[in-house]
Amino acid sequence: MALLKTSHFTRILLSGGRHAGFVRPSAFNFASNASEPHISKKWDLVSSVCVERNPIITADLTDIENKMQIFLSKIELEQSKKSDHELRKERDKITVDALKKGNASEADLEQATKATAQDFEDASQDEFAKFTFASRKNDPTIDEDARNIKRHLSKHLVLLTQQKVGSDSVWLLPQSVRKEGETMRQTADRALVEAVGENFRSIVLGNAPVGFYKYKYPKDVRDKRGVEGAKVFFFKAIYQEGEASCKDFVWATKEELGKKTKQDYFKSVDQFLLF
Amino acid sequence: MLSVALARLSLSVPKLAPSLTTQCRSIFIQSNPKLFKSTPCLMAEPLKKKKRIDPAVLRAREERKKKKIEKQIRRLEKNSRQLKPIDELEIPPAVFDTLKQRAREPTVISHEEMEERALLLKEWSLYKMKERMNDVQLLDKMIISQQKAMDELRLESEELYQEALAMDLNVMPFTIKGPVHTPPIVNYDSPDGDYTNITKDWFQPLFVKQ
Structure with missing residues (x-):
């Protein structure tokens, strides 16, 4: 069973966005001058990275x-x-x-x-x-330690960071607003470095976003900045090695992700999770 | 009768005529009228009689030639497609010779056991079908999610959309490890030993360098 899941996983990796053929251009007519970047002024474009730690051991058999x-x-x-x-x-x-x-x-x-x-x-x-295998079961203290990369060995984990949005701080996938002249992928790379530092190594899978989320700013911000809200484009990445150097981060299981984030945000993220 | 008639006729023709008449006379009674004279062809060799070959034999001969060439082609093709032998998949001759000794006593399966097995197989296929359905739905969900993101990006900027379509060559070659049955042991000191590579070298016979 674990084998089947990994094979699907690799299939997604292989097809996920890196091949142009995978993404079907949509049918609507697009009226824009391609030579000149046309960015809508109404929305902030945000890149967000979903860093996954793949399971280290196979799931228990049913x-x-x-x-x-x-x-x-x-x-x-x-x-x-x-x-x-x-x-x-x-x-x-x-x-x-x-x-x-x-x-x-x-x-x-x-x-x-x-x-x-x-x-x-x-x-x-x-x-x-004489040979003792490492235990398939973690010490409960490790599983409870939300910042430990070795928690919940048989589960997928997602990196969540606490970020300030307006006046309150919320748990989000590492994200950053696009700067002029950047592609979305470059923004995503920058967002990750800003959130967890240089020592943290991961592979971002392709230039194409895998998910989308949109939210509106509060009315006073809208009036002040003339920006409607933010369009978040999610990128997927696989954790390789290294430690996150920021303070507020957790490795969340899917259940924890659902509890820590807003409902509609979680719904959008859940669309592209493989677990 | 006729010669008499001709003789009579000759009485009235001039002097020159008699020789013609005599010659004409023998036209009907002799097989070789003296007017035509031929020389036997002495110097020539008698022509060889053309051998007539049975068409069936001819066909068979042709067939044999064709078969021979075809066989050669087949042999060449066989060689070119010859794959490396996989030792693990071939039964060693020593085992092959002792197959009879190696036979296990046939297990007797009770009726209940048979019933149980059949039920388990049914249950299993149902379970796998559900699993498969879930997987397909999961993939669909992801594809739709990505398509939506791409559409939204295109609405914002065609240029960014084209950038997103571009291939990311840094990802390749991609390797991923795991998951495994037990987690790796931290600071594991693996036992020493010599590493001997016993892999045989196989090469394609057609591409042997001279």
């Missing part, structure tokens, strides 16, 4: 998946042939029986003194038992 796995391994055993090791074990057993009866030949005796298949098996089991 009930039916567990049952199916047991069933498949049973079938596999039934249809398989005996391995070299199993054959050797059988031969060992015959020799041991012969020894017990006392009618063993010299060759058999010689073989009995050698290491048996069972010995080999035991040694392997011992070696395996």
Whole structure:
């Protein structure tokens, strides 16, 4: 199941915006002089980056998946042939029986003194038992620490930062208003650096935005600046390595994202989340 | 009768005529009238009799030639398309020889077990179908979301839209790791060992450098 999801994930990566053919130009006629950038004065253009930390471990199997796995391994055993090791074990057993009866030949005796298949098996089991795998379950304190990159190993996490919008601060994906002469992608790159610093490495997937959100400014701001509101274009990125250097950030699961952000904002973000 | 008639006729023709008449006379009674004389062709070789070959044999011969060429072409093509053998997929001869010894005792499956298995398979296919439907819906949702963003961007600025359409070559080549079954162990000291590469070198026989 995890495999299936990753394959879909890569499909999205491969098609997501980086190929021009993926995005169908819309049907309406566009009356604009292409040689001269025509930016509507009415709206602020904002680029926002959704940085995801992909799951580190696979998700736990569901009930039916567990049952199916047991069933498949049973079938596999039934249809398989005996391995070299199993054959050797059988031969060992015959020799041991012969020894017990006392009618063993010299060759058999010689073989009995050698290491048996069972010995080999035991040694392997011992070696395996000595090795301890890292636990699939995190310490609960790690899971609760919202800034820990290793929290909730099997879940997708999204980077949220606290930002000032007007007078109050809200949790948002890192975003920044476009400056003159920038493409949306350049704004997105800048927004990320402004929010989490230079040490934080991630891959932004393509030049095309994956999501859209629009909000209106309060009336006094509208009147003062003559700007209707902001159009937010979301870009998707995958976390690579490094630490965020800002104060107010969290790695949120989808549920936390829903709780921390406004409902309609979350609805727009949810449209392009793969989990 | 006729010669008598001709002889009679000759009485009335002038002196020169008799020879003609005598010659004409024998035209009907001799097979070789003396007027035509031929020399036997002595110096020439008798012409070879053209061998007539059975058309079926001819066809067969042609066919054989064609087959031979076709076989050569086939052999060449086979060589050119020969892929690297995958050792893991080929049963080793030693195993192949002992297949009988390796046979497992057939497992007896009770009626209840069979029933259970069939039910599980049904349940499983239903589960997978739902999963698949969810995935498709998820993808659709994402595609629609992106299309909407692109449309809105185009409304704002054609130039920015074109920039967004441009390919981002920095992403390629793209690699991604995981997810894995257990998380990586921090500061894990992996056991020492020699690394021996036992991969065989395979090459295409057609492209051997001389």
